[in-house]
Amino acid sequence: MKLHTTLASILPLTLSLTSACVIIGDGDSETAGDTASTSDSDSDSGGDELVPLDGPCGGAPASPSKIAVVTNDYVNGGLSIADAAMSVDVDVAAASTDTVATSHAGDLYLIHRYGFNAIDVLDSSSWASKGSFDVSVDGVPEPNPQSLVFASDGLGYLTLFGAPEVQVVDFQGAAPTKVGSIDISAFADDDGNPEAGVAIACGSTLLVGIQRLDPTYAPVDQSYLLAIDTASQSAIDLDPDAEGVQGLALEGAWPRQIRVDPSDPSGETILVLTSGIERIHVPTATRSWAVSAESLGAVGISGFDTQAFVTDDAGEIAYLSATDGTYPASAIYRVNLQDDTAAPDKLLSGVSTLDRAIERLGDQLWVGDATLDATGLRVWDLSVDPPTEMTAAPLDTGLPPHSLVSL
Numbered sequence: 001m002k003l004h005t006t007l008a009s010i011l012p013l014t015l016s017l018t019s020a021c022v023i024i025g026d027g028d029s030e031t032a033g034d035t036a037s038t039s040d041s042d043s044d045s046g047g048d049e050l051v052p053l054d055g056p057c058g059g060a061p062a063s064p065s066k067i068a069v070v071t072n073d074y075v076n077g078g079l080s081i082a083d084a085a086m087s088v089d090v091d092v093a094a095a096s097t098d099t100v101a102t103s104h105a106g107d108l109y110l111i112h113r114y115g116f117n118a119i120d121v122l123d124s125s126s127w128a129s130k131g132s133f134d135v136s137v138d139g140v141p142e143p144n145p146q147s148l149v150f151a152s153d154g155l156g157y158l159t160l161f162g163a164p165e166v167q168v169v170d171f172q173g174a175a176p177t178k179v180g181s182i183d184i185s186a187f188a189d190d191d192g193n194p195e196a197g198v199a200i201a202c203g204s205t206l207l208v209g210i211q212r213l214d215p216t217y218a219p220v221d222q223s224y225l226l227a228i229d230t231a232s233q234s235a236i237d238l239d240p241d242a243e244g245v246q247g248l249a250l251e252g253a254w255p256r257q258i259r260v261d262p263s264d265p266s267g268e269t270i271l272v273l274t275s276g277i278e279r280i281h282v283p284t285a286t287r288s289w290a291v292s293a294e295s296l297g298a299v300g301i302s303g304f305d306t307q308a309f310v311t312d313d314a315g316e317i318a319y320l321s322a323t324d325g326t327y328p329a330s331a332i333y334r335v336n337l338q339d340d341t342a343a344p345d346k347l348l349s350g351v352s353t354l355d356r357a358i359e360r361l362g363d364q365l366w367v368g369d370a371t372l373d374a375t376g377l378r379v380w381d382l383s384v385d386p387p388t389e390m391t392a393a394p395l396d397t398g399l400p401p402h403s404l405v406s407l
Contacts, residue, residue: 055203056267064406209255263315368401
């Protein structure tokens, strides 16, 4: 296993957050290939089928029992593992100062982003190393990998913030090997790079969120969701009436998290966190607000304040972390995914969530709190209303918690 613990500055975090700290202006929107959109009046399930799915959209385990906690103090990084019994195995593996994790088929993948450009594969039964993969693109000094998802072909699809391609990686052999790449430069703005980030697989279809930023990291127009057929390794046109291959325009800025919508038993609907929570019916490429930016704005959550969310089993409620005042001060809100007229309910404040630092294990809501001198995991009992905290002090994670993912 590679040890990525040498960085002595906060530059990677600064660069990772740059795109989350800009003001959206009246950007240009002349670039072709990114214009498909629908209004909030469109039905989630109405319209023509543009994306025939051969499998449900993937996501977190149906009944997760553990949480992988990526930690860092801007000098060193680590991985700790928490379970529903509220015990934590601290520092089971090393991480970098800009790492996110994802799990698949019994393995845990540590994606080392800006400045590190590598993936470590761990056996999630022992946390032993199963190999490493160096992320590189010819002529690109900083590919900056973001999300790794697995389609029905068993291959890994890796999005890059710093290059206009999705890399195809085979992790099943003796060593991880790049076996291809998918060109998404047609969806870029004038700088040639669409700035890809979050992704999810629905059978053999890959959905990728892009930001379209100029060289100063300011948005040029809207963010989009791309659909890619992994069988042909080509983009799917989401608006056949428009010239070129189109993506789905999102109403909010910066898609930063995607989850399956549990309220759709077919697995064809996803929830995308932007400046609100957008509901996307994938086969028809239609969108609507589950929780609108206006609804969140009414309680002081605006622009890039939203950080992460997790839903209940039924897809009726989401728990949302958002900046509360000045970052990294944060609060947790309970929002209604089925009734946007319901006011968001602030459940708790006084926490410091740095990234995607919220998960759920059954009736337990887990929050990674990086508050100075009180860092660790905090857990609330969701079986009572209002939820009550289950620990007298934060559970120790070694270094401050940065992001959480259920296992």
